[in-house]
Amino acid sequence: MTKHVAVLMGGLSAEREISLRSGAACAKALAEQGYRVTPVDVGHDAASVLAALKPDVAFNALHGKFGEDGCIQGVLELLGIPYTHSGVLASSVAMKKDVAKVVMAAASVPVPKGRVVTRHEAASAHVLPIPYVLKPVSEGSSFGVFIIKDQDAPPPLELAAADWAHGDLMLAEQFIAGRELTCAVMGERALDVIEILAADGGWYDYHAKYAKGGSKHVLPANLKGNIYQEVQHLAIEAHRALGCRGVSRADFRYDDRPGGTGELVVLEVNTQPGMTETSLVPEMAAYAGFSFGELVKWMVEDASCDR
Numbered sequence: 089m090t091k092h093v094a095v096l097m098g099g100l101s102a103e104r105e106i107s108l109r110s111g112a113a114c115a116k117a118l119a120e121q122g123y124r125v126t127p128v129d130v131g132h133d134a135a136s137v138l139a140a141l142k143p144d145v146a147f148n149a150l151h152g153k154f155g156e157d158g159c160i161q162g163v164l165e166l167l168g169i170p171y172t173h174s175g176v177l178a179s180s181v182a183m184k185k186d187v188a189k190v191v192m193a194a195a196s197v198p199v200p201k202g203r204v205v206t207r208h209e210a211a212s213a214h215v216l217p218i219p220y221v222l223k224p225v226s227e228g229s230s231f232g233v234f235i236i237k238d239q240d241a242p243p244p245l246e247l248a249a250a251d252w253a254h255g256d257l258m259l260a261e262q263f264i265a266g267r268e269l270t271c272a273v274m275g276e277r278a279l280d281v282i283e284i285l286a287a288d289g290g291w292y293d294y295h296a297k298y299a300k301g302g303s304k305h306v307l308p309a310n311l312k313g314n315i316y317q318e319v320q321h322l323a324i325e326a327h328r329a330l331g332c333r334g335v336s337r338a339d340f341r342y343d344d345r346p347g348g349t350g351e352l353v354v355l356e357v358n359t360q361p362g363m364t365e366t367s368l369v370p371e372m373a374a375y376a377g378f379s380f381g382e383l384v385k386w387m388v389e390d391a392s393c394d395r
Contacts, residue, residue, distance in 0.1 A: 090124045093388055094143035094169075096160065098129035101152025102231050102253065110363040111149035117381045118147065118388065130155065135163050145391045146171040147384070149363060156360040157183040157226065165393055172387045174359040175395030178331035182359045185259050186225050188330060195329035197322055198353045200341070202261030210258050211248035219263035222247070224254040235263060264353055266343035269309055271323035272361065272369045273336050274383075275390065278320035279372040283309035305368065307375055315342065318352060326357050333395040334387055337361040337369055 095118065097111020098104055111127060119125045128137060130150060138146065146169050154160060158180030164171045174182065182188050189199045205215045210222050219237040222244065232254035234244045247258070268284040283306040309316065323338040330336075339355045361369045363384075373383040 090122065091145060091388070092124045092126065092143045093118055093145045093147050094126050094128050094138065094141055095147045095149055096128050096130050096134075096155065097149045098131075099150045099152065099155045099160075100131065101150075101154060101156075103151035106362060106364065107149055107151045107155065110151070110367070113380070114147055114149050114363050114384050117384045121381045121385045123385075123388065130160065134160065135167065138163070138167055138169060143169060145169070145388050147388060147391075148173050148360060151360050151362070153226065161395070168393060170391040170393050171395070172391045173334045173395075174330075174332045174336065178333065178395075179359050182330050182332065182336075182357050183226050185223065185356055186257075188357060189259075192326050192329050192354060192357075195325060197326050197329060198351070200261040200264055200353050200355065202259055205258055205260050207247040207252060207256050207258050210260065211243050211245055214243055215260045216262060219265075221261045221263050222258050223261075225257045225259050226255055232258075237263065264341035264343055264351055266341055266345055266348060266351075267309075269311075269319055269340040269342055270368055271319050271338055271340070272372045273323050273327040273332070273338070274373065274376075274386070275334070276324070278323050279369075279376050280307060281309040281311065281316055281319045282307045282368055282372060283311075284368075303366075305371060307371060311342075315344075315352065322352070322354055326354050330357055330359075332357065332359055333392075334390050335361065335369060 095111050095115040097107050099107050115125050115127045146164050148171055150160060156179060158176040161176045161179050181191055186204045193199050209215060218239050222234040224232040269281055271281045272279045285304040319340055326338045327336050337358045341353055341355060343349045343351045370380050370383060
C-alpha cells in the first residue's frame with residue numbers, strides 16, 4: 089500500500105514563507121518518489137486536521153515557533169503519527185539557544201562565551217565588549233540578529249521598539265572572527281563541510297540565506313584535514329548531546345586568520361534545516377550521493393514516534 093505522507097509547512101512563525109518553500113519542494117519530491125502526499129498549511133487547528141487526515145507519516149517542513157520548538161512534535165506524539173527530524177525534547181532544547189549552549193558545553197562541544205540579557209538592556213547599553221553579537225534566544229533564519237563591530241556604534245535601539253516581534257530575551261555572544269562553516273548530520277553520519285561566503289562580503293543574513301546568488305557555498309570547504317574532520321566530529325557530538333534525530337545541521341565559526349585565535353566553535357544546531365532550492369542540507373546530501381528525492385525518502389523512512 090502506498091504510504092500517505094502529510095507535509096507540514098507554512099505555520100505561524102516569522103519563518104512561514106521559507107517553510108512554504110521548503111514544504112513545496114519536499115512535497116513535489118516525495119510525490120515523485122511514489123508517496124501519496126498531502127500538503128498541510130499548519131495553523132492552530134493542526135491537531136484536528138491531522139487527526140482527520142490520519143497520515144502514515146508527517147514530514148515536518150516547519151521552521152521556527154510551533155514547528156521547531158517541540159510543539160508540533162508533541163501533537164504528533166499524542167496522535168501517534170510518526171514524524172521526521174528530532175523529537176520533543178531535542179527540538180525544544182535546540183530552539184532555546186541559551187539552553188542548547190549549556191548542554192553542548194557540558195558535552196565538551198566548544199561554544200562562544202556569552203550571556204542572556206533582555207532586549208531593553210541590550211538597547212540601552214552595550215552588554216559585552218565590542219565586537220559582539222545579539223540574537224533572540226528562540227528565533228531562526230537570522231531574524232532579529234545584530235552584529236556590533238564598530239567601537240563607536242550605539243546599542244541597537246530597534247530592540248526597544250514597541251513592535252519588536254522576536255521575544256524579550258536576547259543571547260549576547262562574543263563575535264568570533266573568521267570563517268562561516270556548516271555541517272549536516274544524517275542519522276549517525278556527518279556529511280561534508282561547506283564554507284559559506286556572503287555574496288556582498290557581509291555576513292550570512294536572511295538575504296544571503298534565501299536569495300538566489302545571495303551566498304557562495306564552497307563544498308568541500310578548503311580546510312586542513314584535521315580541522316575538516318574536527319568540524320564533522322563536533323557536528324555529530326552536538327547532534328548527540330542535544331538528542332537530535334534524523335537530519336540536523338550545525339553552524340560553526342573558525343578563526344584561522346593570520347594572528348587569529350584558531351578558535352573553532354559551534355554557534356547552534358538546526359533541527360529543522362531549510363529544504364529550499366538554495367538550502368545547505370540538500371547540497372551536502374547531493375555531494376554525498378543522495379539526490380533530493382532520495383534524501384526526503386530517507387527522512388520519511390526514518391520517521392517514528394518517541395524520538
